[in-house]
Amino acid sequence: MPYLLIIGAKSDIAKAIANKYAENGYDLYLAARNSKELETFAQDIRVKTDKKVECLELDILDFASHQDFYNNLNEKPEGVASAVGYLGDQTESQKEFNEAQTIINTNYTGVVSLLNVIASNFEARKSGFIIGISSVAGERGRQSNYTYGSAKAALSAYLSGLRNRLTASNVAVITVKPGFVDTQMTEDMDLPKALTATPQQVADDVYNAQVNGKNIIYTRWFWKWIMLIIKTIPEWKFKQLKL
């Protein structure tokens, strides 16, 4: 059976994606820091689906290790899903560059470093798919989370370029832009229920998008229209809003 490699596998969206793909016949590589903590989760999928699930140690910030990490995979995956995400503390990131750097390197630089390695492999063998979880926060900078937002904006642009490059090699790149999702990342926020997706809904959307050859998706679907409105607000007005 083909493997899916999931990076940032501890996130709730990653876990939902893992379940979804295992249920649809994929074996899994789950990569994260302190990957031992994923063992119970991995065993859960093994028992439920009878698929192979391996937990792999990966530090997305240790750029130099990425080539070795990928080389060490015995069987190369058919696809990869990056669910790496670090919201960080916006105020802190304005005062302490360290925090800003961690946000940028986790959400953007680290993902670029690893996906560069994987993309070359997929390009050479002329098959595969790359799913990148970006965010609607990357569509327009807002004072409440623009460090995170700018890193996700960069990621979206990177994925777009990657798609442009890899299409000729029959490799699909799917940019996923979730709106509000009920996860550990947002557990302290008071999110409007009607606009908030479950990780399972996101995973369903991601899987359907990949199977149906979509390029960019918003999840839930209505975020496309919400973001359209937000992007349409003229900058002279937007800058005055408390967002």
Next chain:
Amino acid sequence: MSINSWGNYPKINNNSIKFNTIDDLKNQLKNHSEIIACGNNRSYGDSALSNNIIQVKPFNKFLDFDQKAGVLHIQAGVLLADIIKYFVPRGWFLKIVPGTKFITIGGAIASDVHGKNHHIDGCFSESTLEFSLMLPDGQIKLCSPSKNQDLFRATCGGMGLTGVILDAKISLRKINSKFISQTTIKTENLEDTFAAFEKYNSEKYNFAWIDCFARGKNLGRSIMTIGDFADDGQLDYIPSQKINIPFFLPNFTINKFTAGMFNKLYYYQTKQQISHQKLDLDAYFFPLDGIDNLNRVWGKSGFLQYQCILPKETAFVGLTELIECISRTKLGSHLSVLKKHGKANENYLSFPLEGYSLALDFKMNNGLFKHLDHLDQILQKYGGRIYLTKDARVSKQVFERGYPNIEKFRELRKKYKMSQKFNSLQSHRLGL
């Protein structure tokens, strides 16, 4: 936000407690009293309602599966629906399922649920090899029919009053189809219905929809179904899609006229005396799961389910009297279920005993409690008892008469200091 039971009656304010790890749960137990574990809130009455409610449902990992022995090890929050979803395609099914698959393993053990095959396979505890239980002081005990037997006997059917069930090993049965071959038998009256249960007693699954509005010579007429898994190798099971009831229907939706009409229609839509069908396992075992939030059809004031069982010796006269009483008052329900049961097990508070059980839904209204008290009297007269999982109102006296092992249960609760920690509205009401 407060948690309600499936019947939406009674309603109380409560504090919901979540835990991620075993240590977490230990601390929560230390810091709270008046606490009860809850699974998926599908018990009908007040058995999982308390000031502090431990949410076990998120504790839902699959731990291991022994392919050879067919033994599945899961955490207590796993839903039967999940086991069915993942294991039917691999040719396995739960040995015991009740009328809904949306209950947790912990709930199935605590209610010691039974299904349409009770007369052959017994209760859920008969398919439970062992489970671990957290006691009031945070100690964890492994319980099985041979290890910590007293805790096993008290916890199966013990309505969560002995501690928090953490994980369990259950045994699955091999199947070779997602379909059930079913035979439907139409009966004319109660005598006929009883004869059919006797005749088809060796069939794996059997039960009957009984028309509780029919009187006189038609009293006890039923649509009985018997069946078992087909053997066609078709295992490509996908859980069936659900229809949702998005809001509470107005309180007048269900009344004695609609209920009576419904029973007649249901009876007469089955034309032949005996007919055969093949249907999806969801449609067979869990027909009411097909509608999400079905409990909302009874309106905001909620509903009660009344499920009682009578020993085989008195079942016929007892049921005749019960049904007469129900049809006279016209409070009766849309679909009432009759089932013949096998021998009782040794658990202190498990519901089934050798005889016949009757399950009825009643919409909450003013005269209802008095009416049900009347049914209780009939029940008592014939040595029957009620099902705690569905109960929100039975009197202590009626309850105690039906459960001769209650003192053993109470002593055990005292011995392990459970009664100072684990309590529900139901345990207070009945002095469990």
